[in-house]
Amino acid sequence: MTDRAAVWDALGTVRDPELDRPITDLGFVTEAVVTDEGAGGADVRVRLRLPTYFCAPNFAYLMVADAYDALRALGGVGDVQVRLEDHFAAEEINGGVAERAGFGGAFPGQATGELAELRRTFRRKAHTACLERVCRKLLATGLAAEDLAGLHIGDVPESAERTALVRRRAELGLPAGPDAPLVVGDDGAPVPVGGVAARLRFAMAVRVSIDGNAGWCGGLLRTRYGTPTEDAT
Amino acid sequence: MYTKDGESYFVVDSHVHFWDASPANQANRYGKGFIECFYDYSRNLSPAEWVWPLEKFEKYSEADLLHDLFETGYVDKAIFQPTYLSDFYVNGFNTTEDDGAIAEKHPDKFIVNGAFDPRDGEAGLDRLDALAERWNLRGVKLYTAEWKGESKGWKLSDDWSYRYLERCERLGITNIHVHKGPTIYPLNRDAFDVADVDDVATAFPNLNFIVEHCGLPRLEDFCWIATQEPNVYGGLAVAMPFIHTRPRYFAQVIGELLYWLDENRLTFASDYAIWSPKWLVEAFVDFQIPEDMQSEYGVLTPDVKRKILGLNAAKLYDIEVPAQARARAEPVVSGEAVGSAPEVPA
Numbered sequence: 001m002t003d004r005a006a007v008w009d010a011l012g013t014v015r016d017p018e019l020d021r022p023i024t025d026l027g028f029v030t031e032a033v034v035t036d037e038g039a040g041g042a043d044v045r046v047r048l049r050l051p052t053y054f055c056a057p058n059f060a061y062l063m064v065a066d067a068y069d070a071l072r073a074l075g076g077v078g079d080v081q082v083r084l085e086d087h088f089a090a091e092e093i094n095g096g097v098a099e100r101a102g103f104g105g106a107f108p109g110q111a112t113g114e115l116a117e118l119r120r121t122f123r124r125k126a127h128t129a130c131l132e133r134v135c136r137k138l139l140a141t142g143l144a145a146e147d148l149a150g151l152h153i154g155d156v157p158e159s160a161e162r163t164a165l166v167r168r169r170a171e172l173g174l175p176a177g178p179d180a181p182l183v184v185g186d187d188g189a190p191v192p193v194g195g196v197a198a199r200l201r202f203a204m205a206v207r208v209s210i211d212g213n214a215g216w217c218g219g220l221l222r223t224r225y226g227t228p229t230e231d232a233t
Numbered sequence: 234m235y236t237k238d239g240e241s242y243f244v245v246d247s248h249v250h251f252w253d254a255s256p257a258n259q260a261n262r263y264g265k266g267f268i269e270c271f272y273d274y275s276r277n278l279s280p281a282e283w284v285w286p287l288e289k290f291e292k293y294s295e296a297d298l299l300h301d302l303f304e305t306g307y308v309d310k311a312i313f314q315p316t317y318l319s320d321f322y323v324n325g326f327n328t329t330e331d332d333g334a335i336a337e338k339h340p341d342k343f344i345v346n347g348a349f350d351p352r353d354g355e356a357g358l359d360r361l362d363a364l365a366e367r368w369n370l371r372g373v374k375l376y377t378a379e380w381k382g383e384s385k386g387w388k389l390s391d392d393w394s395y396r397y398l399e400r401c402e403r404l405g406i407t408n409i410h411v412h413k414g415p416t417i418y419p420l421n422r423d424a425f426d427v428a429d430v431d432d433v434a435t436a437f438p439n440l441n442f443i444v445e446h447c448g449l450p451r452l453e454d455f456c457w458i459a460t461q462e463p464n465v466y467g468g469l470a471v472a473m474p475f476i477h478t479r480p481r482y483f484a485q486v487i488g489e490l491l492y493w494l495d496e497n498r499l500t501f502a503s504d505y506a507i508w509s510p511k512w513l514v515e516a517f518v519d520f521q522i523p524e525d526m527q528s529e530y531g532v533l534t535p536d537v538k539r540k541i542l543g544l545n546a547a548k549l550y551d552i553e554v555p556a557q558a559r560a561r562a563e564p565v566v567s568g569e570a571v572g573s574a575p576e577v578p579a
Contacts, residue, residue, distance in 0.1 A: 088266055205456050205493070208452065209450065219278070
């Protein structure tokens with residue numbers, strides 16, 4: 001049984017890879033419709049929109065494809081249609097996803113491979129930003145940067161920041177349990193005590209960048225479309 | 234020149250346009266989409282009184298340009314940065330010739346920059362020679378995401394790009410303004426990646442690479458490169474207008490840039506006509522890092538603002554600065570808190 005709430009939850013698992021936030025929170029979902037169940041299950045139709053006509057086509061493709069996959073994974077689903085609108089490459093992206101042609105198939109001759117490496121690059125950035133948010137909170141309690149070197153995930157009090165960090169780390173395939181070291185590099189290796197301050201200083205630039213881009217894109221979406229959709233509020 | 238509280242600021246607007254994006258000049262839906270995208274940028278970040286009707290934004294007059302930059306905008310010198318977009322606009326969006334025609338009428342007001350596209354091969358090198366001679370070029374503006382038939386962009390580290398940069402060096406074109414956009418071949422890579430700037434900045438230590446909108450949306454990657462390459466600069470087009478709607482974010486961007494680059498390698502720009510210099514200059518001179526961020530980012534002194542608003546660009550383009558607007562304090566020596574950026578000699 002697939003209802004609208006299940007569809008919405010599934011779409012909520014799809015994140016903008018660059019902004020590291022769910023497309024449902026970002027207001028990118030214009031419409032999500034579940035129609036009467038046929039023999040093969042309920043048909044689902046989703047419309048997506050982005051802040052600008054020229055948003056990068058690779059990120060746009062990832063969101064449309066991830067939305068499609070998330071909906072397909074729901075039980076009791078018949079036909080799934082995800083359509084990006086008002087985008088310069090909408091036709092190629094929608095067609096490529098519907099035909100399961102991959103990114104290279106959607107843009108023949110324009111790409112040298114799929115998007116796994118791009119996704120991984122932005123997951124690393126997201127993880128770095130999450131690490132900074134956790135550490136910033138710890139530093140505010142009076143700890144020094146060097147004090148963080150010996151800490152493990154389990155030493156961090158439960159918080160939204162910690163949950164986000166653990167999730168990003170698991171997505172990267174890095175140790176994410178309570179006994180995993182807290183301050184690590186992109187490869188999961190613990191950062192030595194002398195390198196913690198530098199790691200966190202660069203992580204701050206990453207966090208500022210991601211937060212800033214999310215704010216900019218949100219502002220552009222509001223400017224382009226006016227008030228948010230009912231679904232996005 | 235802008236004067237406030239006894240401080241004078243010489244203003245170089247390092248990135249201005251005189252474009253024609255009117256429907257008559259739009260070649261296709263991409264041309265329409267491009268200017269509408271710019272229009273949303275403008276509407277989103279400008280104070281309400283600065284938002285134009287779309288028709289004016291698509292094509293404004295020479296009188297508008299002169300009025301907004303020089304009569305009310307405090308600009309002492311403006312640098313034209315062409316953006317050709319020949320696949321989107323019948324006569325181009327904003328060519329060197331469009332800019333040059335205006336500049337010749339007002340020779341003390343403008344600097345004309347040119348452009349090149351390495352995909353033009355040998356013929357393009359000849360055109361660069363001619364352009365440099367005709368307009369006495371000191372700088373070029375490069376848009377790596379420009380479409381050209383099947384190609385959706387190029388990289389500074391491409392073989393032909395190296396040949397063009399070598400030619401620039403020979404022609405005395407020392408200021409290379411780099412603008413990243415959303416498309417580039419191959420499309421599966423991050424188009425905004427600035428790693429190619431790193432390559433050419435190392436290969437051409439005598440050229441200055443001014444990365445427009447300071448690498449946004451890849452601020453962190455830009456900072457990482459710029460801190461290691463002393464000839465990489467941050468152009469503040471697009472970053473500046475956040476000062477109005479999102480001052481705390483603006484403080485963070487400026488704070489990060491000052492930390493990783495220092496105050497000698499940032500240049501003010503309005504990106505006119507997306508935004509207008511008058512309100513940007515006024516707001517920037519009034520601006521201060523919020524108190525709760527000062528422990529991390531420090532404060533902006535009048536000298537820091539003077540350098541960003543005009544002195545740094547004046548140095549790049551050998552523009553003479555009146556005595557009252559020169560920096561007073563000794564140059565700040567980059568200490569431990571500031572990246573590894575070397576001090577730029579006066």
